[in-house]
Amino acid sequence: MGCATCPSQHGLPGLYEDPLSFLKATRDATIDTMNTANQRPDVAALMAKMGAQARAASAAMAKASAAKKNRALTVLAQLLRSETEALQPENARDLERAVAAGLATPMVDRLRLDAKTLETCAQGCEQLAAMPDVIGEISGLTQRPSGIRVGQMRVPLGVFGMIYESRPNVTIEAASLAIKSGNACILRGGSEAIDSNQALAALVQKALVAADLPAHAVQLVPVTDRAAVGELIAMPAFVDVIIPRGGKGLIERISASAKVPVIKHLDGNCHTFVDDSADLAMAVRLADNAKTQKYSPCNATESLLVTAAMAPRFLPEIAAVYAAKGVEMRGCDKTQTILAQTPAVQVVPATEADWAAEYLAPIISIKVVADIDEAIAHINTYSSHHTDAIVTDNHSHAQRFLREVDSASVMVNASTRFADGFEYGLGAEIGISTDKFHARGPVGVLGLTSLKYVVLGQGEVRT
Numbered sequence: 001m002g003c004a005t006c007p008s009q010h011g012l013p014g015l016y017e018d019p020l021s022f023l024k025a026t027r028d029a030t031i032d033t034m035n036t037a038n039q040r041p042d043v044a045a046l047m048a049k050m051g052a053q054a055r056a057a058s059a060a061m062a063k064a065s066a067a068k069k070n071r072a073l074t075v076l077a078q079l080l081r082s083e084t085e086a087l088q089p090e091n092a093r094d095l096e097r098a099v100a101a102g103l104a105t106p107m108v109d110r111l112r113l114d115a116k117t118l119e120t121c122a123q124g125c126e127q128l129a130a131m132p133d134v135i136g137e138i139s140g141l142t143q144r145p146s147g148i149r150v151g152q153m154r155v156p157l158g159v160f161g162m163i164y165e166s167r168p169n170v171t172i173e174a175a176s177l178a179i180k181s182g183n184a185c186i187l188r189g190g191s192e193a194i195d196s197n198q199a200l201a202a203l204v205q206k207a208l209v210a211a212d213l214p215a216h217a218v219q220l221v222p223v224t225d226r227a228a229v230g231e232l233i234a235m236p237a238f239v240d241v242i243i244p245r246g247g248k249g250l251i252e253r254i255s256a257s258a259k260v261p262v263i264k265h266l267d268g269n270c271h272t273f274v275d276d277s278a279d280l281a282m283a284v285r286l287a288d289n290a291k292t293q294k295y296s297p298c299n300a301t302e303s304l305l306v307t308a309a310m311a312p313r314f315l316p317e318i319a320a321v322y323a324a325k326g327v328e329m330r331g332c333d334k335t336q337t338i339l340a341q342t343p344a345v346q347v348v349p350a351t352e353a354d355w356a357a358e359y360l361a362p363i364i365s366i367k368v369v370a371d372i373d374e375a376i377a378h379i380n381t382y383s384s385h386h387t388d389a390i391v392t393d394n395h396s397h398a399q400r401f402l403r404e405v406d407s408a409s410v411m412v413n414a415s416t417r418f419a420d421g422f423e424y425g426l427g428a429e430i431g432i433s434t435d436k437f438h439a440r441g442p443v444g445v446l447g448l449t450s451l452k453y454v455v456l457g458q459g460e461v462r463t
Contacts, residue, residue, distance in 0.1 A: 043223065047231035050186055051238025053216040054159045058184035060214050062156050066133035072179050072211035077125040079203040080118045080172065087113055090199040091168070098192055106296040106361065110166035111193055113200075121172040124421075124428040128180045134445060135182045138454060147460040152451040156182040158240040160448065161232045162430065163188045163254060165246035168196035173421070173428040174243075175204040175218045181448040184217045186239065188232060190246070191224035198222070233258040243443070245431040248358070263443060265408075265434035267358040268298030269384040270416045273375045273401070274306040274314055275392035282413065283310075283391045284317050290389065290415040292325050296360050298432060299387050299409075299419040303355060303365045305375050311338055311368045319345045327362045330354045334368035355382040372397050376404050383407055385434045387419035408434050408441040 061069075091113040098108045134154050141151030160183055162174045171187060178185040189197040201220035208215050221228050233242050233254055241261045244254040248267045255262050272290050274283045290301035306314050315338050322329055323345045330350040331339065339347050347366070354365040355378070369375045372390075379388050389411035390401040398412045409419040419442065421429020426444030433439045439447035 043225050043227040044231055046223065047221070047228055047235065048238075050219050050221070051159075051232075051235045054184040054186050054219060055238045057214040057217040058156070058159050061179075061182045061184055061217050062135070062158075064182060064213055066135075068211045068213055069133065069179050069182065070129040072207045072213055073125045073129040073176055075210045076172070076176065076179075076204060076207035077122040077129075079207060080122040080125070083203060084115050084118050087118070087196070087199050090195040093195045094168070094193050101192075103192070104361075107166060110296055111168065111196065113168055113196055117169055120422065121169050121176075121428075124173065125176045127422070127425070128176050128428060128445070131180070131445070133180075134449065141456075146462065147458065149456040151454050151456075153454045154446075154449050155452055157448055157450055159184045159186065159238060160430075161186045161188070161235075161239045161242045161260075163229055163232065163242065163244045163246070163250070165190040165250060166193060168193040168200060170245060171197045171200040171220065172204070174430055175201070176428050177430050177445060177448055178218055179208070179213075181445045183448055184214075184219075186219050186221065186232060188221040188229060194224055229254070230257070233260065236260050243431055263431065263433050263435060263439055263447070265298070265384070265386060265432045267384045268300070268386040268432070269303060269356055269358045269382065270299055270301050270386055270419075271303045271305055271379050271383060271388040272301045272416060273369075273372075273379070273388070273390045274304070274310055275372060275375075275390055275394060275397055276307045276309045277393040277397070278310060278314075278391040279393060280310075280313055280317070283314055284321065286389070286391055286413070286415050287318050288321050290417055291322070291327060291364050292362070293415070293417050295362050297417070297420075298358070298360075299416050300360070301364065301389075301416045302357060302359050303367070303382070305367050305369050305378060307372075307375070308334070308368050308370055311335070315339055315366070315368075316342045316345075319347070322364065325362070327364055329364060329366055331366040332368055335366045338368070356384075358384065372400060376401065380404075380406050386432060387411065387416045389414060389416050408432065 094111050098111055135156060137154045138151045141149050143149050162185055164170045171189060174185055174187055197220055204218045205215040208217055236259055239260050241263060242254060242258050243263045244251045251264050255264055272287050287304055294300060319329060319339050319342055329347045331347040332350055336347045339345050350365050369378060385407045387409040388405050388407045390398060391413055392398050402410050421442040421444050424442050426442055429442040429444055431443050433443050
């Protein structure tokens with residue numbers, strides 16, 4: 001898969017023979033050489049070294065050809081498939097620790113690297129490789145009266161730091177997007193996925209070397225000490241942007257303490273609104289999928305709104321579906337009244353806190369609203385501005401919803417579970433941004449780039 005010169009050329013002996021043991025060996029060597037007197041790694045020195053390596057690698061990545069970047073992504077996709085079996089023991093250790101620690105089943109599921117998950121990652125790499133390379137593109141070039149031509153060129157951000165919990169597949173998503181966008185990255189995954197992340201990072205470095213790109217373009221922090229996070233978010237000389245991905249508490253802490261810009265979303269309180277004119281069967285199907293297809297992602301619907309005119313027909317049907325799947329329903333007074341006579345359905349009274357809650361669990365809040373005006377007002381008040389959807393056959397209402405709901409993704413007649421970089425055709429996503437500046441919604445390649453002005457002249461001088 002690679003060439004014979006790559007290992008020695010990049011200073012990575014034995015990388016091709018066993019990528020998993022390579023990463024562990026280099027991790028152990030790094031920690032051994034940075035031990036302090038009390039035998040703990042010098043985290044500050046470790047992170048400074050990684051930062052310097054990332055900054056140096058970013059210069060090579062910024063000028064890398066599209067062919068090299070695409071080669072790295074293609075090789076990575078091949079490795080994810082060929083090493084699926086070899087990755088299982090690494091992943092099993094993380095799963096065993098998670099179960100022993102008493103993590104909830106949805107949280108344990110986030111750690112799982114089964115063949116389907118790895119195949120999705122591989123397809124994401126291939127999708128990215130097939131996309132046009134936007135780095136170096138010049139847009140909006142216009143001729144000025146002075147004779148100069150002014151435009152904007154798309155360039156990489158440089159180095160991004162990624163701090164994430166659970167899901168080891170984020171390692172591949174972040175790495176593949178860094179490669180395609182010509183950036184370098186430093187990844188700090190959660191301690192609960194350390195073995196899986198180490199194994200995946202080894203495959204990424206092998207793919208980089210195979211494409212004659214610097215292995216240090218993607219680095220995984222090899223220690224679980226939380227001090228590493230504090231160092232990573234406070235290195236403006238080496239890191240250009242931080243992207244936290246995890247629970248609201250983590251993201252709030254990172255945002256408050258970071259000394260570099262942060263791309264973030266705090267939580268995913270997503271809504272599905274069933275309008276008067278909605279097709280009943282479609283509404284039930286979408287509300288079911290948006291909530292129950294998977295409970296743990298940030299794009300799962302947490303709050304269901306339905307108009308008073310539609311509620312008597314819709315609520316008994318969706319409530320029966322939720323009850324059969326073990327979903328706890330927390331409803332407003334009108335919801336409780338409508339469902340009081342529905343067999344085998346129990347509704348817990350909703351509190352004010354429920355309207356803003358991100359459950360990440362088989363729980364949903366349900367509210368009956370008068371009309372689309374109340375629905376939009378409710379969403380804009382309680383939503384986390386992540387993803388919100390309307391089910392309707394009324395074109396005017398659909399257009400109003402799209403225009404007036406202030407969220408990063410707004411949908412018509414589709415499940416909120418589609419709010420995802422892979423589903424949007426971005427190849428992968430580094431996360432979802434609910435910020436309004438630079439990047440919003442699923443952050444793919446474009447979200448990891450910036451624009452700089454370029455001026456083309458033929459000797460013009462300003463008078």
